[in-house]
Amino acid sequence: MTTASQSLPGERLRVAVVGGGCAGLSSALHLAPLVEKGLLASPIDIYTHDNPSMSHQRDIGVGVWSTALDPFRFEQDRPSHQLAYESLIQAGTWVTNVGYRTPDGSWLMKSHLPSNHSEVDQRNMPALLFLREKDLWNSLSTAVHWEQQRGMIQIHAQQKVTQLWEQSTRPFSTHLMIENQKNKDLSLPTERDYHVIIAADGTHSLLRQQYGGHDVERRVRLTGTGALPMPLDIPAEGQHASAADWNEMQRQTGIGLQDRHYTVYRGNAPLTREEMGLDDTSFQTWGTGNSMRFATVPMVYPVGNRKEERQVWFITCDDPEIAQETNPIKRRDMLLEKFHGWHDPIRRIVEATDPNEILADRAIAHRYATSPVLNFNHVVEKMRGIRPPNSGSGPFIIFVGDAFMTIDPILAQGFTVGMEGAYIMKKAIEKACVKCERDPTLNYDPYLLEKVLKERDESRMKRLVCLLRATELVQFLGQPSGTLGQFQTKILRPVVHMIPNLIKSPIFDRVLKYSLGITPFRTVADVHGNDEDDTSKIRKI
Ligand SMILES: Cc1cc2nc3c(=O)[nH]c(=O)nc-3n(C[C@H](O)[C@H](O)[C@H](O)COP(=O)(O)OP(=O)(O)OC[C@H]3O[C@@H](n4cnc5c(N)ncnc54)[C@H](O)[C@@H]3O)c2cc1C
Numbered sequence: 001m002t003t004a005s006q007s008l009p010g011e012r013l014r015v016a017v018v019g020g021g022c023a024g025l026s027s028a029l030h031l032a033p034l035v036e037k038g039l040l041a042s043p044i045d046i047y048t049h050d051n052p053s054m055s056h057q058r059d060i061g062v063g064v065w066s067t068a069l070d071p072f073r074f075e076q077d078r079p080s081h082q083l084a085y086e087s088l089i090q091a092g093t094w095v096t097n098v099g100y101r102t103p104d105g106s107w108l109m110k111s112h113l114p115s116n117h118s119e120v121d122q123r124n125m126p127a128l129l130f131l132r133e134k135d136l137w138n139s140l141s142t143a144v145h146w147e148q149q150r151g152m153i154q155i156h157a158q159q160k161v162t163q164l165w166e167q168s169t170r171p172f173s174t175h176l177m178i179e180n181q182k183n184k185d186l187s188l189p190t191e192r193d194y195h196v197i198i199a200a201d202g203t204h205s206l207l208r209q210q211y212g213g214h215d216v217e218r219r220v221r222l223t224g225t226g227a228l229p230m231p232l233d234i235p236a237e238g239q240h241a242s243a244a245d246w247n248e249m250q251r252q253t254g255i256g257l258q259d260r261h262y263t264v265y266r267g268n269a270p271l272t273r274e275e276m277g278l279d280d281t282s283f284q285t286w287g288t289g290n291s292m293r294f295a296t297v298p299m300v301y302p303v304g305n306r307k308e309e310r311q312v313w314f315i316t317c318d319d320p321e322i323a324q325e326t327n328p329i330k331r332r333d334m335l336l337e338k339f340h341g342w343h344d345p346i347r348r349i350v351e352a353t354d355p356n357e358i359l360a361d362r363a364i365a366h367r368y369a370t371s372p373v374l375n376f377n378h379v380v381e382k383m384r385g386i387r388p389p390n391s392g393s394g395p396f397i398i399f400v401g402d403a404f405m406t407i408d409p410i411l412a413q414g415f416t417v418g419m420e421g422a423y424i425m426k427k428a429i430e431k432a433c434v435k436c437e438r439d440p441t442l443n444y445d446p447y448l449l450e451k452v453l454k455e456r457d458e459s460r461m462k463r464l465v466c467l468l469r470a471t472e473l474v475q476f477l478g479q480p481s482g483t484l485g486q487f488q489t490k491i492l493r494p495v496v497h498m499i500p501n502l503i504k505s506p507i508f509d510r511v512l513k514y515s516l517g518i519t520p521f522r523t524v525a526d527v528h529g530n531d532e533d534d535t536s537k538i539r540k541i
Contacts, residue, residue: 010443012041013433016176016194018161018207020048021056023401023418024200025140030071030426032152033078039433039443043154045192046144047161047176049201056137060266060359061299061312063095063412064088064136066120066127067516067524068419073117084143091139092131093300097281100478103288105343108496109504110281125509126516126524130299130312132268136415162187163210164197164395166380171392172446174376195444196429197397200418203257203364205403212370212399213254214379253367260363260408262291262318262479265335267353268310273298276311276345285342286478286493288485291318293478294339294346313349315339316363316410316479323362328355361409369405369464372453373397396449398425405464408471410479411515417467421460423528428456459526463517470515 015031017024024046034040050056069088075081099110114120114127147153160179168174175189176197199207273280284295296313315335322338325331332355339346373379376394381387388394399405401418432449436442480488496504518524 010435010441012039013196013429013444014041014173014192014194015044015196015198015429016190016192017044017046017198017200018048018176019198019200019202019205019401019403020046020050020052020155020157021200021202021401021418022137022140022415023403023422024048024198025137025144026068026419026422027198027200027400027425028153029080029084029140029143029147030423031429032080032147033075034426034430034433035152036150039430043148043152045190045194046153046155047159047178047190048155048157049160050158052141052155052157056134058133058359059268059357060133061130061268061297061310062133062136062415063128063130063297064092064419065413065416065516066114066129067518067528068416069129070524071419071423071528080143080146083146084139087139087142088129088131088136091135091301092129093298095128095130095282095297097279099281099283101283101285101343102493103285103342106497107283108286108493109508110501111505111508124518124524125513126518130297132299132301135301161201162206164207164376164397165189165193166384166388168193168388168394169390171390172395174388174395193395195395195446196449197395198400198425199397199403200400200422201403203366203402203406205399207397208255208370208399208403210383211373211376211379211397213251213368214373214382255370256367257364257406258367260365260410262316262363263323264314264316264361264363264409265331265358266312266314266361267350267358268299268312269296269349269352271311271349271352272309273311276348278345284478285346286480286488287342288489289481290338291316291479291481292339293317294342296346296349311349311352313353315350318481323360328358331355331360332358363409364406365408366406369461370399370403371457372399374450374453393446393450396446396453398453400425404460407464407467408475410474411467411471413467413515416516417464420463420528424456424460427528428452462522466514466517466519470511473511 017028028044028046031040031044035042035044069085072081072085094115096113096115097110098113100108102108114123114125120127144153144155148155161176162179163177165175165177170193173193173195175193177187177189180186180188197207199205201207280298282297284293286293293316294313296311298309299312300307300309317338319338322331322334325334332350336347336350374393374396376397377387377392400421402414404421407414407417429449431452432445433443434445434448436445438447476484477488
């Protein structure tokens with residue numbers, strides 16, 4: 001196989017990214033070096049529905065694991081990647097001391113996370129960066145801007161992609177359909193057609209809704225949440241009349257959302273650890289019943305030449321009355337009432353937060369992950385009864401971020417999974433940028449791309465299953481309800497209290513690594529889909 005280069009004649013892959021969130025920006029950033037190498041056609045087009053200067057600008061603190069940041073860190077020859085990494089690190093705080101408590105304030109367990117890279121490498125333990133959501137997005141956006149100035153990436157803002165053009169006469173590509181801003185019933189095709197479409201358009205992804213869940217070979221993939229109740233908005237099992245209806249029902253199940261039965265309230269309290277008389281330990285407090293949980297993490301970020309400190313906190317609970325309350329002051333009071341009697345400084349932290357700035361999000365999740373669409377023409381034929389007028393299999397659609405799977409926010413790994421997925425997607429595409437043996441006019445191999453995308457999907461599934469199992473475990477331990485809650489309070493937690501921290505802490509570390517897909521049989525390199533060459537390059541760094 002010969003690597004395609006800019007000087008070689010022949011068609012190169014054209015890639016479009018749909019969505020300008022963290023998953024979309026990370027995807028374009030990871031692909032940009034392939035444009036410069038001449039492996040991909042220039043530029044990578046990002047189509048995003050929102051206005052970039054207005055959206056993704058929330059102050060709320062969020063956590064991102066080093067497994068998502070390392071691919072930027074290790075790309076030392078790429079200024080934009082170094083720019084993204086440096087500004088992410090500068091904007092955030094590494095979370096080091098962490099612990100779990102019960103509502104009376106006693107500690108169930110304490111542990112220590114790495115605070116620098118050498119500790120990460122020594123302990124083979126990922127680190128957690130905490131930063132404002134807007135700083136996360138702005139850091140990636142600054143790097144994208146760098147690439148845009150050099151012609152590697154092009155952003156098309158306020159462009160809503162409604163679907164793909166289903167009449168393409170080209171065997172492996174098609175156009176995106178963009179909603180007409182004056183007449184929303186009308187969509188028009190983009191000027192360029194694309195071989196690879198990265199769907200990073202979030203939880204309510206239109207591309208997922210239309211083309212996802214059509215995986216005929218493997219049907220819907222169970223990903224570890226099978227025991228959960230039926231997803232929202234889909235007919236109950238058994239209501240189908242014919243095989244065709246059943247397939248459609250199964251597809252709806254595959255792409256549907258489910259309610260996770262709790263609401264998350266989040267805020268940044270303008271208090272310092274010093275003012276609260278506390279050290280820098282972040283803690284989670286696990287209640288009993290109603291999915292009640294509290295957590296707080298200190299976050300320090302630069303504002304000009306100064307540093308600001310906030311205590312990022314979140315509360316989870318399942319109380320419809322609080323969830324339906326629209327008056328922010330009343331809602332905060334109801335939360336305080338609900339958590340009345342919980343240990344200090346929970347009340348002080350929530351009270352110090354401006355009620356208008358407390359965010360409330362219902363916890364929802366996709367029940368299944370979406371595999372890439374490897375035969376678009378076949379999917380169109382299944383849906384419409386007529387296939388596009390060409391001899392190939394059509395473009396590839398790869399789902400990344402929340403469009404791939406929106407995960408229960410309990411372990412707060414959505415950004416991490418999206419950014420990791422963006423890097424792995426790039427590795428798969430890079431492998432297929434070789435002269436096609438079957439068609440020498442192509443500087444990419446669609447058959448090889450299909451194969452590597454399948455492999456990538458398998459690898460992502462393994463990582464995802466770890467996270468989903470850990471999610472179920474934490475839900476069981478941290479947000480128990482009913483008789484489970486009584487069992488936890490009366491039996492399990494007193495037993496855990498008695499076990500020395502020396503024993504509990506390594507177990508915690510093991511579960512945490514497992515949630516990130518790192519097991520005795522899978523290293524961080526496997527999570528990143530790295531091969532021998534990459535690993536030795538990283539070792540040198
Ligand atoms: C309460 C809560 C707390 C969380 N906390 C954390 C945390 O601490 N850490 C963490 O890692 N994750 C956390 N998450 C998850 C995280 O917020 C998501 O996983 C992340 O925002 C997903 O990013 P994304 O880029 O995939 O999607 P999004 O951020 O939703 O971006 C989607 C983009 O696609 C665009 N778009 C949508 N439709 C179209 C269309 N048709 N055409 C063109 N563009 C389109 C949108 O305009 C947007 O720019 C939390 C989630 C919740 C609910």
